Amino acid sequence: MSEMLIETQVAVIGGGITGAALIRELSKYKVDACLLEKEGGCGFGVTKVCQGLLHGGISHLTSRTVKYHQDMPFKEYLLQPFLLKENLQNLGREEYFSLAHTLNEEIERPGRLVLAEDKEDMEMIALIKDASEDLGMRGISLLDRKGIEEMEPRVNPGFIGGLFDANEAVVLPTAWAIAFAENAEQNGAHIYKDTEVLDIDEKKDHYLIRTTNGMFKAEYVVNAAGLYADDVAKMVDAADFEITGWKAQQLVIENQDYTSRVLCGTPKPQRGRLVIPTTHNSLIVAHTFHPMTHKADRSTTKEGVTELLTWLHEFLPSISDKHLISAFSGFLTFNTKNPNDHLLESPKRGFITAAVSAPGLGPAPALAREIVRMLADQGLECTTRSDFNPYRYKAPRIIDLPAWEKNEKIEAEPKYGHMVCRCESVSEQEIRDAVRWGARTLDEIKYKTLAGFGRCQGGFCTSRVIKIMAEELKVSPLEITKNGRGSYILTSETKSVPEKGPKEVSL
């Protein structure tokens, strides 16, 4: 069987936040690059189920605290030099704010409130505050009980104080991965979705990549396969590491003014308790720690949900379980070779592995630049493109516009006034726009427009969205999927189900 062969200079494997940021970075140069993503859209692997925190000033101090083993004085321990991922995170995090303008994607800076239960906790956060001062951080302040009450009146009165970090920011990670990829595409990069890499053949001066969607011939390969980075490295015999980690169950709760800031407890080992207000009016409650059994396991358990609800009540006693919207499992991954840090290496000429250790979201833009630098070092000619357009078109959310602007838009195109998703107020035309700008799956529509994100979880709008997508794409509704191959939604037209023999009723 002769397969399609696509030649490219750089093939990026994996369209998570790292791969997506990288393909956009590459599109700034006169480089022929393509992205190979196994899912139906970008950002639907680990990126989708991460918490969306960019991790503010003190976050690396709090995560170091969790791993403290008393083998050196605490403060000295905290003030050790930055790891690669922490360095990239400090650079990348602030970059998101300027990217928010060019990529037209949402970002918020709610700040993070570290809550203290007792005196011991108060001492701990005072030490962290102290270390942050030594590092010259700004926007960090210690609060007493009254300070917390003024900031977040619905927080459990049992907390006696806290540390506030104004730097903490949140994004909707999948929406950002989509944004990076779309802007890259606008600038000439190629995004291949539903394209799973099966094996890689190392040739003298190039790599042959066999996928579920044809063959690719690339001079350079970047392995940004996230959870599967070890499997991809294995394909070129360069896997002296494994990707493993924790399965982290999380909840989504409707945020009825419960908190507008990220809440977390004083850091203690094996405790990742966080309440995170998202950019779209919900709270993420994170997360449980369960050893990862296998990589495809995104299941949640009853025990996990109960545990998270219990914590949530510890932070915010007035919250009602009725506002639970969804539960999901994410992963806190790390590579076994360098468990505390990113693994960024080139085991072979022309092959780079970027196996991130959590968190990967904040560092992504800076990591992308670092990878391009490595590629250039290996001989990739990186000439800046004069026609690079950093601006990504995204139709505005109609509901967020002022009335006059809404009405101007609706007058020009009445479909902007036809609200299809009731919970998030998304119009018919916004869905059409999203399809015209590349969305092909229900999940992509969800992350681009927020249709189906709300409290009814698509109960009302799914059938409408399918119909609109099919119309725009000029295909049968039967061809619309949730997230690419295998995730079909409808099976047949009614009145066409074949006659079957007698039905089995044994159970």
Place this chain on the structure above:
Amino acid sequence: MITHDVDLAIIGAGPAGMAAAISAKEKGLENILLLERAEYPGGLLHQCIHNGFGLHYFKEDLTGPEYAERFTTQLNEMDLRLSLNTLVTHLNPDRSIVAINPEWGEFEVLPKSVVLAMGCREKSRFAVGIPGSRPAGIFTAGLAQKLVNVDGYMPGEEFVILGSGDIGMIMARRLHLEGANVKAVVEIMPRVGGLVRNEVQCLHDFDIPLLLEHTITEIFGNHRVEGVRIAGVDKDGKVMKETEKDVPCDCLLLSVGLIPENELSIEAGIELDERIGGPIVDEYLQTNIDGIFAAGNVLQVWDLVDNVTLDGVKAGTNAARFAAGELKKQPNEIEVIPGENIRTITPHKIVGSEDVEFALRVQNPIQNAELRIGEKTKKFRVLSPTEVVTVTIKPSEMEACRESGKIEVSCHERKE
């Protein structure tokens, strides 16, 4: 921005909203505006192509679309203003409304009174916390009903249905008739969640297996549902691990309950009954905000559309009386106290001196029941939590309660 000054704005043109509009007009209100988010009036009746509607209200056996048509025809004849494709985005405590539609863009409605008739929505799997993966192929029963009956597409071939609410049982029959294999309807309680007549006519008549005291403990499949794990539960609702069994299927439907849609009510500052999820109302169906009434499933989830219509009639009539200054309140309110074996009851308080119609659900099924409402008692052969009972009390029967300011409602077994 366009502003509409109206006597009555009705949010939702389903059975409750349509009945309210017609009744208000009959009572003499002229300037009425119905705001409906869908592209047609009638709400969910459109997708309910089965029969059984109107047995009480019309004394006829109608299908959902037929039942809706009776009212839409009347709306047209009475020249009632209906704004379709219109989503109400805000309701303020002063009763002002902000809405959006393709024709008027974002606009404002300044009504003298409001009837809330937003209906209810289905609980999603997360509202009941079913663990497992998140593949395609999980639908609420109502969404599946829309896909099959309105859009003409099958959402799967082999089904398991979790929950035995009415829509779930009706969909089991529907899918069976469409040639699909409905492997089981799984219900955690020892009885079905919907009406007994649906259990008989939708499940038993078609040999669709009903597994009472069972639940789903896991969903399998990465891209699409590949199966579910079904397990029996003991008397306390705890899963009995040893009874777990994996059943292959490509589609899971959920019929696990309905929630009144009160996001707008909450925004306006309307107090809700936490148990029912609907507004706290008096016997006029008026909420804690004067001039805002609630009717139908937004108030409480009814079993029959006939009751929803009656609610609408009541709210519409009273909205018109409110405009005419006829809604009289007595100086002493009577608080309605749900007592023994009463799960939910409306109204929550009695403010006037007219007949009061109570609607209640019992907590546990009971035979030879005696319902006590203040001084009055009423006998029932059987009462079940799955069916709402209505009882009307005359003002003379509540005289004693007016002094204490309380009326207790309870349900007991008759000792004879």
